[in-house]
Amino acid sequence: MTTQLSITTPDDWHLHLRDGNALNTTVPFSAKQFQRAIVMPNLAQAITNTDRALAYRQRILDAAPEGNSFQPLMVLYLTDDTSVVDIKQASESKHIVAAKLYPAGATTNSSNGVTNITRLAPIFNAMQTDGILLLVHAEVVDSNVDIFDREQVFIDKHLCAIRRDFPQLRIVLEHATTQQGIQFVEESNNTAATLTPQHLLFNRNDLLVSGIRPHNYCLPVLKRETHRQALVKAATSGSPKFFLGTDSAPHATQAKETNCGCAGCFTAHAAIELYTEVFEKEDALDKLEGFCSFYGADFYGLPRNKSTITLIKKQWSAPEHYSFGEQTLTPFRQETPLSWKLQT
Ligand code: NCD
Ligand code: ZN
16 A cells, blocks of 8 residues: 655646735645646636736735745636737736636626637637637536536537637636536547546535535536546546646635535645545556646646655544634535645
């Protein structure tokens, strides 16, 4: 039995750090295990241009522990008003590597997202030319589409067309949750997907059986077991099209344990441990390093990290809460002990 494991320092290719006071909680958790992170731009005031992205990057760096070399990689938030000039400017800054497509209304802080995807053609064209990746929240928002079908419908209705029309555009299907999402990525060139710990570990029963569990609620919502199994198979297959993206998305405990709770699981307190558990259960620890530390960097065209981290097989439990500005934050998988611990 493996009881100690060293891998190249991983990167998180999908992360929500929030802003203000929250950064003092979120940044150290990610910085202790990840060298780089793709920082999602869905702040209350969205990161829609280069100036905002660079100012936000500086606030993140200011919140990193002394001497830590955590590197935030910034993302532009696409709106109906994004211009080709916005893309050009972003591509001239080495700190901005991607732009995120949120269908308006699909998730947290997406009200300024895109309402008409076909009108973004000139933007996608500029991104393709300038080497800016397209990151997609792949869910339709039509009220007549069942929430469990929203990923598949988005792929059929929108993603297939974008893929066909901009063949050189590098696309990441963010937080893939379905068998159909996996299949789309496998069959498409220049296309990859991030996979979250919650979608690899849990299915929708973990959200809804024996009481509703707000800290397991995120978007896209957890799916049925067959989908979870397809994700695990993809993650542990050794395919470079699938890589780590936690989608760690903190909301204050009160904002989740309420009448209309926010979507998002805070997983950054134990992200690498959660992934290690998934790979160990599949007897695929030999595939962990590629998924966590190599394939994301390769897809983004960035160098692989040189340093390493070490994990120890050891039971521990996350605390009930962490402090989060004036409020508290309830970590994901708080109820049952974790089986690996990052050595610090
Ligand atoms: C994310 C958030 O809260 O910012 N929530 C979530 O459930 N994943 C947004 C997102 O990635 O959809
Ligand atoms: Zn997210």
